Every structure is written in C-alpha cells, then in structure tokens.
Amino acid sequence: MRFRWVLSLALVLCGFTSLRSEAQVSAGTNLQAPAPVTHYSLPPDKLAKAHALYTVRTTLHFAETLYGLLLLLFILRFQLGAKFRNFAERVTRIRFVQAFVFVPLLTLTIDVLSLPFSLYGHHLSLQYGLSVQHWPSWFWDWTKSELIGLFIGSLLLWLLYALIRKSPTRWWFYSWLLVMPIMIFLMWLMPVVLDPVFNKFEPLAKDHMDLVIATQKIANAVGVTMPNDRMFLMKASEKVTTANAYVTGVGSTARVVVWDTTAQQMTVPETTFVIGHEMGHYVLHHIRKGLTFASILMFFGFWLAYRCINWFIARWGNAFHIRGAADWASLPALMLIASLIGFVAEPIANNFSRARIEHQADIYGLKITSGITPDYRQVAAQSFQNLGEHSLSYPYPSKLMVFWLYDHPDISSRIDFTLHFDPNKN
Numbered sequence: 001m002r003f004r005w006v007l008s009l010a011l012v013l014c015g016f017t018s019l020r021s022e023a024q025v026s027a028g029t030n031l032q033a034p035a036p037v038t039h040y041s042l043p044p045d046k047l048a049k050a051h052a053l054y055t056v057r058t059t060l061h062f063a064e065t066l067y068g069l070l071l072l073l074f075i076l077r078f079q080l081g082a083k084f085r086n087f088a089e090r091v092t093r094i095r096f097v098q099a100f101v102f103v104p105l106l107t108l109t110i111d112v113l114s115l116p117f118s119l120y121g122h123h124l125s126l127q128y129g130l131s132v133q134h135w136p137s138w139f140w141d142w143t144k145s146e147l148i149g150l151f152i153g154s155l156l157l158w159l160l161y162a163l164i165r166k167s168p169t170r171w172w173f174y175s176w177l178l179v180m181p182i183m184i185f186l187m188w189l190m191p192v193v194l195d196p197v198f199n200k201f202e203p204l205a206k207d208h209m210d211l212v213i214a215t216q217k218i219a220n221a222v223g224v225t226m227p228n229d230r231m232f233l234m235k236a237s238e239k240v241t242t243a244n245a246y247v248t249g250v251g252s253t254a255r256v257v258v259w260d261t262t263a264q265q266m267t268v269p270e271t272t273f274v275i276g277h278e279m280g281h282y283v284l285h286h287i288r289k290g291l292t293f294a295s296i297l298m299f300f301g302f303w304l305a306y307r308c309i310n311w312f313i314a315r316w317g318n319a320f321h322i323r324g325a326a327d328w329a330s331l332p333a334l335m336l337i338a339s340l341i342g343f344v345a346e347p348i349a350n351n352f353s354r355a356r357i358e359h360q361a362d363i364y365g366l367k368i369t370s371g372i373t374p375d376y377r378q379v380a381a382q383s384f385q386n387l388g389e390h391s392l393s394y395p396y397p398s399k400l401m402v403f404w405l406y407d408h409p410d411i412s413s414r415i416d417f418t419l420h421f422d423p424n425k426n
C-alpha cells in the first residue's frame, strides 16, 4: 500500500531486511573445503541468470514506481476519491467510521490494480528458484497483509485527517511529532504480533545450541551480553530457498532472528559471522539510529507534503472535486505527493543504510570473529560468496543502481572489503 512508505522507509533505514546472508553448502559438499575466495565470481550459467534477474528486477522497480504514479493520476482523473468519500459520508456521519469505509475502498482499489506487479515478482522468485511458496499460500499471505494494512492504515489516516481538520496549518508538525512514537510502538509490536502471522518462530536454543554457544563465545569475548531469549529461529524454508538473518523489535522485544535456511545451509563459523553482523546492529543501536535518521528525513517530508497538498488543491481541487486538505478525497493527491517524495528519499535512505548501518555491521562482524575464528576473513568472504551465489546477486551492478536501490553494499564490494580488512585500522 502506498501509505506504507513512511513505515517501510523507517524499516529500510533500520536495516530491517538486514544481511541477506544467502549461502548454501549441502551436507555432501560441506565435507570438501571450498576453494579460497579471492573475489566475487559466479559460474557462467549462474552469471547469465543473475544478469537476467538484475535487469528484470531493476526495470520492474522503476516500472512499478511509474505505474503507481499513473494509477494515482487515473484515480484523480476519474474522481474515485470523491466518489468513495460520498459513499463513506452516506454510510455514516461519524468520521472515525468513515475512515474505515473510505481508506479500505481506496487502498484496495490501488492494491488490486497493482497486483500484477506483485504476482510477477513472485513468479520471478519461483522461476529462479528463490522461492518454494505455492500460490495459495502466497495469496493467503497477501490477504493477511492487506487486512493488517487496512486496519492500521485506516486508524492512522483517521488520526492524520483529524489533525488536518484541527490545525490546517500545523498538522504536518503534529503528525511528525506523533509518527515516531507510533513507529516505535509498531516496531515493538512487529516481532511478537505481526511477524508470527506470516512465519513460525522458535528459540534458537531449541535445535541449534551449537549456534547459541558459538554466539555466546564471540559475545563474551567482546564483553557483550547476548541473552539466549533474544535469539530466534524462523522457519523460512517453508517459503524460500534463500538464507537470511535480521534484527528486529525494540526494547523488551529486541532480538536477532536467524532463518532456518541459514542454519541448514551454512557452516557454523559462517553462520557465526552472520550472527556477528546482526549482533553489530543490536549492539551499535542501529534501530535507534535508523529511527532518528528517518525522523529527520520525515520532518522535511511532512513539511513538503503540507506545502504541496495546499498548492495542489488550490490549483486542481475543483477539477477533482476535492473540498480541501481535510476532505477524504484529498488522499489520492496526498499519496501522489508522498510517492514523489518517497522516490527522492529512496536513495537517501538506502545510502544511509548501505554506507553506514550495513557497512558498520560488516566491520563489527569481522572484528568480533577475528579473535575466535581462524581465517575469519576467508570465512566471511565465503559466506558472502554463498550469499551472492544462492540469491543470484549480480557481480557487476551499475554504480547508479547501487546508489539508488541497494540498502546493502553489493557482494563484490563486501568481499573486497572483507579480504583486505585490518582489525587495527577499522
């Protein structure tokens, strides 16, 4: 949903998607020592696939953004916002209930019309063997995320429009003040309420005591407390073939989550490096830093949206049957403005995530394993090589695409950095 950009922006900034620690070493091949990694490289068949996937995904990303903008223009042109508003006002005079009529009507229209992109995205994942999730299960996930999104979205937009009505000139500032506590609350909720709707979780200690022990060992070596009840395993293998680990939650729900695919496919030293990277996010307070950065960015975003929506309505309000900024019918215009701001904010947020947050976590992972794992550079390089190979990461992405779209450094850069890492200099 379009209005999710604020939350997703913050989540991107928080490194929520984290290290895509793709690696696969099957039990058989695991016994042979892999050839030392000197740089990131793919065998010819995988390179061809990776290039095709890179091209289609980057094209798809920009096509989807453009399509989203055109869709909103279409909705404005045919005055769907005004029609849905009239309907909501006929149903009830209570603004709170109107929100739960108007917002789902509009966002479902947008999301259903955007479905071809989501379908094609999943089709690609299946085609390239990155996903094993069957279509009914995929549709059920889509439905659940719509229901959750519609509920949270209706509630938040009711609040936003109440603020616009109360304070037509300062609503942007009050919304900005409120958005942080709301986001912190949602992030607190995420691992305990939202994530379990889509995936199964269990304590990492349940079946992977070896990983817990390895993690405790590196944590103790640098004097960090990493309690067992802060480490979880996610049953990702029911849906994907790729591996991953991430940090999520805040305060009492903060935790490191390792996908079971990672634990199955990587050696213990490799997984330990991955957990070391994630521990870096946890110890270096990256969620807090990400939220602060998002907050600064959103201050300008909200102000700009306020200026733009007033200008838009003064110019085209009559043509699109929008009575004013506080009218529900202004939402498609506000979404259009938010999408444009989001498009510009995307590389800014990704640069912060890639060049600062993720790079720092790589350094942390290397430092923390340097005293424990013999040949820790090679182990880390091997885990990146596996990561890239099994998620079909293209070795030669264009600088512009890395700048615009990558929230993690590209694999080639990560391996180069890792192999030349000097713990005394970094």
Ligand SMILES: [Zn+2]
Pocket: 015, 018, 019, 277, 278, 281, 358, 361
């Ligand atoms: Zn990370």
